[in-house]
Amino acid sequence: xxxxxxxxxxxxxxxxxxxxxxxxxxxxxxxxxxxxxxxxxxxxxxxxxxxxxxxxxxxxxxxxxxxxxxxxxxxxxxxxxxxxxxxxxxxxxxxxxxxxxxxxxxxxxxxxxxxxxxxxxxxxxxxxxxxxxxxxxxxxxxxxxxxxxxxxxxxxxxxxxxxxxxxxxxxxxxxxxxxxxxxxxxxxxxxxxxxxxxxxxxxxxxxxxxxxxxxxxxxxxxxxxxxxxxxxxxxxxxxxxxxxxxxxxxxxxxxxxxxxxxxxxxxxxxxxxxxxxxxxxxxxxxxxxxxxxxxxxxxxxxxxxxxxxxxxxxxxxxxxxxxxxxxxxxxxxxxxxxxxxxxxxxxxxxxxxxxxxxxxxxxxxxxxxxxxxxxxxxxxxxxxxxxxxxxxxxxxxxxxxxxxxxxxxxxxxxxxxxxxxxxxxxxxxxxxxxxxxxxxxxxxxxxxxxxxxxxxxxxxxxxxxxxxxxxxxxxxxxxxxxxxxxxxxxxxxxxxxxxxxxxxxxxxxxxxxxxxxxxxxxxxxxxxxxxxxxxxxxxxxxxxxxxxxxxxxxxxxxxxxxxxxxxxxxxxxxxxxxxxxxxxxxxxxxxxxxxxxxxxxxxxxxxxxxxxxxxxxxx
Numbered sequence: 001x002x003x004x005x006x007x008x009x010x011x012x013x014x015x016x017x018x019x020x021x022x023x024x025x026x027x028x029x030x031x032x033x034x035x036x037x038x039x040x041x042x043x044x045x046x047x048x049x050x051x052x053x054x055x056x057x058x059x060x061x062x063x064x065x066x067x068x069x070x071x072x073x074x075x076x077x078x079x080x081x082x083x084x085x086x087x088x089x090x091x092x093x094x095x096x097x098x099x100x101x102x103x104x105x106x107x108x109x110x111x112x113x114x115x116x117x118x119x120x121x122x123x124x125x126x127x128x129x130x131x132x133x134x135x136x137x138x139x140x141x142x143x144x145x146x147x148x149x150x151x152x153x154x155x156x157x158x159x160x161x162x163x164x165x166x167x168x169x170x171x172x173x174x175x176x177x178x179x180x181x182x183x184x185x186x187x188x189x190x191x192x193x194x195x196x197x198x199x200x201x202x203x204x205x206x207x208x209x210x211x212x213x214x215x216x217x218x219x220x221x222x223x224x225x226x227x228x229x230x231x232x233x234x235x236x237x238x239x240x241x242x243x244x245x246x247x248x249x250x251x252x253x254x255x256x257x258x259x260x261x262x263x264x265x266x267x268x269x270x271x272x273x274x275x276x277x278x279x280x281x282x283x284x285x286x287x288x289x290x291x292x293x294x295x296x297x298x299x300x301x302x303x304x305x306x307x308x309x310x311x312x313x314x315x316x317x318x319x320x321x322x323x324x325x326x327x328x329x330x331x332x333x334x335x336x337x338x339x340x341x342x343x344x345x346x347x348x349x350x351x352x353x354x355x356x357x358x359x360x361x362x363x364x365x366x367x368x369x370x371x372x373x374x375x376x377x378x379x380x381x382x383x384x385x386x387x388x389x390x391x392x393x394x395x396x397x398x399x400x401x402x403x404x405x406x407x408x409x410x411x412x413x414x415x416x417x418x419x420x421x422x423x424x425x426x427x428x429x430x431x432x433x434x435x436x437x438x439x440x441x442x443x444x445x446x447x448x449x450x451x452x453x454x455x456x457x458x459x460x461x462x463x464x465x466x467x468x469x470x471x472x473x474x475x476x477x478x479x480x481x482x483x484x485x486x487x488x489x490x491x492x493x494x495x496x497x498x499x500x501x502x503x504x505x506x507x508x509x510x511x512x513x514x515x516x517x518x519x520x521x522x523x524x525x526x527x528x529x530x531x532x533x534x535x536x537x538x539x540x541x542x543x544x545x546x547x548x549x550x551x552x553x554x555x556x557x558x559x560x561x562x563x564x565x566x567x568x569x570x571x572x573x574x575x576x577x578x579x580x581x582x583x584x585x586x587x588x589x590x591x592x593x594x595x596x597x598x599x600x601x602x603x604x605x606x607x608x609x610x611x612x613x614x615x616x617x618x619x
Contacts, residue, residue, distance in 0.1 A: 082166075121347065570597050
């Protein structure tokens with residue numbers, strides 16, 4: 001896995017302290033730090049990382065005397081660079097750190113270097129020529145590498161921080177900062193973020209190939225090519241994940257889990273690393289782990305099948321487009337990379353081939369930066385769905401209601417056979433909305449059918465709704481020989497944003513023919529709207545809002561204080577509500593304030609040792 005974050009300005013010494021953690025030398029020795037990149041070679045940087053040199057470079061002061069500092073209001077505002085953190089799969093951490101397998105440790109190092117070479121290949125800066133700003137590809141970077149071996153709970157956690165210094169050599173202008181282009185997203189800063197998953201996949205692919213040659217086999221553990229080494233126990237060494245699940249539950253959202261990571265975070269302490277290593281080995285021994293059973297052979301030289309790059313890209317496009325009407329450039333790159341054997345400059349080659357697919361019309365960009373893609377076939381499906389929605393909206397349902405339900409009244413007043421509903425709220429609220437739809441259908445002697453993205457969701461709904469409401473998955477509905485005895489239906493499309501357009505088209509076509517009324521229940525976020533909803537809106541369909549009441553939520557505003565006091569007040573309020581088992585969200589006006597609040601809040605929580613669940617909103 002790869003994470004990317006900015007290094008903060010004005011904290012060079014603090015950054016050096018963090019990255020020079022003292023646990024590393026016991027497990028990986030002096031090789032725990034090092035320099036990487038053609039830019040580092042140009043500056044003569046080799047061997048272990050010198051703390052003073054590292055601090056100076058974070059401030060924009062290079063060893064050859066070049067100054068990239070940027071002073072504003074008397075302070076150096078130079079952007080130091082990026083922290084690219086490559087985290088090994090847990091099974092790799094166990095073998096490298098607990099078992100002490102140096103070959104596995106070396107495989108991690110080599111995989112990090114391979115991924116960094118791909119990142120170096122796309123490095124660039126911005127230069128001015130005759131008043132025109134241009135992007136110059138430089139192909140060189142400077143990175144200080146720090147290998148770390150534990151997490152906050154002192155579990156084995158092999159990861160390398162590649163601290164990419166914000167400097168690259170331009171043949172035209174000498175040392176310059178790395179490029180940023182927020183408008184076209186063609187700058188280095190934007191590319192490493194947009195292609196973060198891709199670079200993580202390149203790391204894992206190189207690591208996997210190296211380990212396969214050592215005789216290991218693998219099991220898939222998730223999307224984007226995640227894997228673990230088969231036969232290596234990981235659960236006993238995954239206490240951080242257990243803490244998160246205990247705090248918010250297995251089914252919590254990503255945001256809730258992120259908050260739990262913050263709330264359960266401990267200060268990292270080291271008393272005796274030799275004792276820690278023995279404890280790890282004791283835990284591993286209790287699992288019955290045997291290295292002989294895990295390794296199938298001493299050495300395996302896997303055959304490298306010939307892969308037609310164009311076919312691999314087209315197959316990946318098909319797989320992604322079958323699941324999603326839209327997909328990111330990053331997702332496509334990642335999918336293709338996971339199908340290819342390791343090779344140098346793979347990213348450069350793939351980007352050229354994908355751009356050919358765009359020029360040939362096989363891929364259609366949905367924004368000017370080409371970061372979001374679709375296919376020509378999906379555009380045709382959009383046109384089909386658009387036509388069907390239009391037909392339904394020009395056809396009246398003639399339903400009436402005596403209910404007090406605002407939803408029912410809006411549907412009857414619209415008097416069209418396609419209605420779009422913004423459904424926002426918890427599961428109980430969603431069931432209530434479905435019951436209101438059933439009440440409207442019952443008044444007008446219609447059958448109520450709720451169509452869901454899959455059978456699992458359908459079965460869950462059926463347990464909670466009125467027995468006379470039929471819940472059915474979209475596939476089962478379209479495949480069934482449906483007989484409704486000429487009785488019209490009120491059809492609710494639950495989570496309509498998750499239905500592929502070809503199935504939406506088939507459903508709308510059938511509903512139009514049979515005289516049914518469609519209620520599309522769109523529960524997508526503002527950031528990730530459903531495509532059916534977007535098509536309907538483009539045709540002028542005004543959505544009916546079915547929002548859960550906020551009566552049980554409370555909003556608090558921090559009064560006018562100086563910035564430091566506001567941050568402390570926010571952290572204290574968070575801790576107070578948190579201790580009362582309330583759900584708390586703090587909203588800040590900008591990223592620097594947000595980071596300051598996160599740090600202060602974490603310190604307060606650690607100080608008071610709070611660990612509970614949450615329930616109130618805090619703004």
